[in-house]
Amino acid sequence: MHTPPLTFVIPAYGQWPRTSACLESIAAHVPPSQCEVVLVDDCSPDETQSGAAALGPALFGERFTLLRNETNRGFAASVNLGAAQARGLRLFLLNNDTVLPANPVPACLAALDGDPSLAGVGPILTYSDGPDARIQHLGVAVPYALKCVHLYALFPAGHSVTRRQRRLQVITAAALCMDRGLFLEHGGLHAGFVNGMEDIDLCARLSHAGYGFTVTPKATVVHAEHASPGRFNREAANDALLHSRAAGLLHPDMAALAAEDGYALHLTAWLDPYLLPEGARLAELDATGPDDPHAILETLEQEPCWPLGYDRLEAAYRKRGEWSRALAAAVRRSAFLPSQDAYRAILDLASRAGDTARADDASRRLADTTRMLARPEGLRQTALAALEQARESGDARLSTAFKQWFAANARTFRP
Incomplete structure (x- = not known):
């Protein structure tokens, strides 16, 4: 059997109906010559093992490999196992709760081949297909420190912000195409993370090494976000691990990314980021x-x-x-x-x-x-540190956002 150009690596824990729909969508849209499929059953408690053992070969023949963890090891370990067994030159990491409405492979490979400085490319992720679809993932933005948010989440899928390809530091591993050798060379996903933030950690390491990431507007995948059971059980521990490993590896970029699309970064009283149209556009909307x-x-x-x-x-x-x-x-x-x-x-x-x-x-x-x-001093210290970083890096937009935050919350927080 020839070496496939790409391997879909799909970790699965339960949710067999979603996994089967994912496999069927790959078979429906991706030609056999373009891929193989490696499914890693993470000790699922349902019929995933038996179902995949029957459906996988029926859909893909010899291009399908089924692996199984004897204990539940989590997303990172499952992806790493699948990547180690993959034969493709490129990996396409794909959550089992995704569906391909069309073939994303050519667009992702074209973007990856077109820029050697890119470590990975992802498709746009939406919550559904069709005219009312909303953006789930158009890339990850860093408003300050190690806080990461999905850029333009819930914007209409047809909005103008989706038509532009932008350079990013982080994208999700829910649908991520990258060179297999690069993934293995940099250690894959860190297995200390349990079903969360392992993709931020990987991207942070690769971004710090000089690589970038992007989301191509020419490919879309539908993702039932957070469908996996126990998705947030270790969120606090994952966050602590990320801060211990990735502090200083990412720089704030949300203010700059938003400005490229005509938006200004603002912050809630509790320091969550949100966007407003920049001055003239907002005034025009209010007036007309x-x-x-x-x-x-x-x-x-x-x-x-x-x-x-x-x-x-x-x-x-x-x-x-x-x-x-x-x-x-x-x-x-x-x-x-x-x-x-x-x-x-x-x-x-x-x-x-x-x-x-x-x-x-x-x-x-x-x-x-x-x-x-109720913990104003912690918020104040976070804001002061972010403001100082913005000043040192010359990030005028981020500096403005935090100055506005201090002004809006002057009774509680003072710079």
Whole structure:
């Protein structure tokens, strides 16, 4: 059997219906000449082993390899095992809760081949397929320190920000194409992480070594994010390990990345980042934006970070007594423009609309952010360190964001 140009490495723990859908989508869209598939069953408690043993060969023949961990070892160890057994020159790491709506391989390989300084390329990840699809992953941005966020999460999949390829320090390993030799040379994923942050660690090491990453706008994969059971069980330990290993390996880039698309970085009182259109664009929207709810919704599709648009939309629905629509507007606002006032509005509207699930979620968010704000000295020290780093690096945009944060929270935090 010839050496395949690429190996899909798919770790799986349970969720056999999702895994089978992932395998079937690869078989449907990726020609046999382009790939082999290595599935690593991480000691699944369901029918993954027997199901894959039957379906894999039926779909891929000799191009399918099934591996199994005798104990549950986690995402990183499973990916590393699959990569070690892969024969392809390139790896395509792929979560088992993904579906390919089309073939992402040519676009990812073209981007990788076109720039030798790239360590890895990923497709755009969306939550669903079709005209109402929303962005899940367009790359990872670093607003400050080692805080990492998905850039433009929940933006419409057809938004203009998705049409540009940008150089990044970090992308997700949920769908990551890279050279197999480079992956192995740099030790693969660190197995000390348990189902989280191992991809940030890998990208940080490679970025520090001079490589970059990108997401190609010419490929899309649908991802049921956080479908794996126990996804956040070790989040605190993973975060501590990441800080011990990757401190100083990444630099803040979110302010610069956002500015390239006409956005300015802002920070909540608890230091979560969010974006606003830069001055002139925001003023134009406020001056000329519509008042009719339908027209406002259309405008928010083009500009999801327009505060006055949400004010007008929610007010219009409240006036009509359309509580479910007002609630939907408030929830949407909180996703792009988080604040405690936004969570209080959701709580109020959820009670009026009889939506207990939304009310409970808003209550949890209020409680969580209140706990964070109850430790002002820790937030202040984080902000001071980030401001000093911005000044030392000459990052005027990031410096402005933290100066604005201190000004907005002057009663509690002083620089």
